[in-house]
Amino acid sequence: MIINIVHDCIDPTRGGIESLAYYLLLELTHYYTVNGISVTIEDDSYKVDNIRYIDSELDYKVQRWKWLKNICANKREVINIAMTWQSAIPCFLCYVIYKAPFIVFAHGNEVYFNAHNKKLYTCIKKIGAKLILDKARYICCNSVFTKNLVSKISKNKNTLIIHPGIHFIENYTKTERNYSLLSLGRLVERKGVQFVVQAIPQLRKKYPGLKYFIAGDGKYRDSINRLIQANNLEDCVFLVGRVSEEEKARYFKQCDIFLMPSIDMPQQDSVEGFGMVYIEANMYGKYVVASNTGGISDAVIDGETGTLLNNVSVKEIERIVEDIYNRFDYIYSEKSIERRIRWAQKHSFKNIAMEHIKLLKSIDNF
DSSP states (O other): OEEEEEOSOOOGGGOHHHHHHHHHHHHHTTTSEEEEEEEOOSOGGGOOTTEEEESOHHHHHHHHHHHHHHHHHHOSSEEEEESSTTTTHHHHHHHHHHOOOEEEEEOSGGGOOOTTOOOHHHHHHHHHHHHHHHHOSEEEESSHHHHHHHHTTOOOSOEEEOOOOBOOOOOOOOOOOOOEEEEESOOOGGGOHHHHHHHHHHHHHHOTTOEEEEEOOOTTHHHHHHHHHHTTOTTTEEEEESOOHHHHHHHHHHOSEEEOOOOOBGGGTBOOSOOHHHHHHHHTTOEEEEESSTTHHHHOOBTTTEEEESSOOHHHHHHHHHHHHHTHHHHTSHHHHHHHHHHHHHTBHHHHHHHHHHHHHHSTTO
């Protein structure tokens, strides 16, 4: 029995889908023969023997098909797992030619086709997604929201919800009032960091020592930087860029509140399908501020692991941060912290992998 994990990049340092692919591969290796193919990754310490690394993205497209075709042609018991429907294109071809079953993951953005977007490219993508999703043995969605998006594209009855996992480690240290806020993720407009930046001047009047750290990189970084400068916040708002796993742990440990008030942007087919980073923050015992949009309500238990804002605005950010500091002793009581850590532990890759193993066992070849 051979399982192939198919995605452009299998790298735990990238976060998101790339990290999910990496840790799922490692967990499934305990039970099956598992292979992967990926463009090369920067940190050699994360390279593993059962992933084939390709130096260039262009060469990867060619090598991925040859690699997958050879395995499927020579082995009868093969299941291909594609991390997105786009990654599933060679899996779909192997299904057509060799009848190799495949599983597709759905995350949100890649299946979010705005009904008002009539561009030819979008219409072609939607047709391609339907063709592939219809033939998948299973479609694994990360949230109720994403499952509903998939149902608008494909009528595949084997569509189910399995939350993404995190690399869970015991990382809790007692949270003091550091007056430190944190956002971490890809810097795009959808993440809502701009609302937090604009709330800082008013919050600083009440909490003079307040600092806000923004970790991550992306095309929206320059816009955020201009916003920081326009509000003269260089002494208290810090764009720290991409961070290592060790640095990420340090920022999580030192913060009081994790904020990522994402917004839905249908004009750009952009939405938060789940939000693994909220679960990561909970692993450190931290309380999160999120928004009630997309699939975030699957990741955040409102009032327990964090707060879901129904309307994201500068005033709402000011209000909720002040409210959290007013209730700080309760929010960071041992019982409250324990609930958040348990929620994170439930999403460990080890636990999530067991749900995928049940699917694999249900496929005919297994």
